[in-house]
Amino acid sequence: MRQTSMEKMHIFIVMFFMSLVMSVQAPIFAPYAAKLGASSVVIGIMLSLASFTNLTGNLIAGPLVDRFGKKVFITLPIFVSGGLFIAHGLATSSANLLLLRALNGFSLAFLIPSAFALLSGYAKNSHQQGKNMAINGILGTIASIVAPIIGGMMGSAFGYENTYYTIGTALLLIGIYTTLCLREKESIIVVGSHRKAFSLIQVLQKKSLQMVFLTGFALMYIHGVIIYEVPYLAVEQGLSTAITGVLFSFFGVGTFFSLSLFFINRFNPMKRIMFGLFGMCMSLFAVFTQLLTLPLMLFLLGFFFGIMMPAMATALTDTVSSDGHGRAFGVMSAVYSLGMITSSFITGIIRDVLSPYFVAFLIGMLTLMILGYSRIQSGSPKTARTPYQY
Structure with missing residues (x-):
């Protein structure tokens, strides 16, 4: 038991420091790209292309993770990404940055499905699964609170290039720690008789x-709008990257608060998903109608984001058997990337004529309507009910 706890702790440590280091770049990427001559549309394309290559890698990663194991697909992307981030600091044009961003998106595509599949092997039931995901979310949220402030301060004090050198070096150190400490883990999840190993096609169907x-998809579309719009304020309004980092931290504080409410994990994950999506939509409605200030809106969005993320991971693992988690998390990561692609691309095009927050609100509400209709249909007497089915 103690050895299992130590092994799980290593996963949490690796994912925490990965989140910390990756989040450092959040407030500096858009200003750095603008410094290299990228327009708002080009910045949107950069974010979209990175998400597209990430999506492609996610779909490739899922079956490979289930077949060859998790550790290799965690360790290798960390080393590759560290080298690519160092290369970010050497970029001389927006075209260089575009290529590096795309390559980095592809390399990191293998990391998230592998890490979540490995972590899911340490849960015996749905409640433990939700708790593990919530703990990981708390650690990631702490990183997302601290890192943007650090990144903003580093960008202002040392310059964007030196900040990217630091990010890359830190990732290489994380890679060394992962190589030495992380262990492959066979799943101990108890699989019910109604669950069987799914192929990639069955997961999609x-x-x-x-x-x-x-x-x-809807969640990441909304998140993509926030990632794009908040840093771009620094460019448009002449704000320092340090202030931008503080704004991002409001989102992290809200997420941390909701993830700390462990009793929420006892509720049906589908109900948590719908409640969280409704809350995010109302928060977006309040900000584009100017009923709420941006910091308060970011806090509320972070709060409902923290409710949804563990719920979606739990709903996924409750449906798919453990030997199919790599495929399922791979598809989920690909869907996340697709949401970011669509969000970044559309936001870059429409932001001068239409509020991106309004468009995100419409997408969220449309998704909520579809979920509600599907839940009503699944509750029909003619429909067989299974655990967590819509």
């Missing part, structure tokens, strides 16, 4: 998972 994936 299962209706209950389709609803989770649809929600993931």
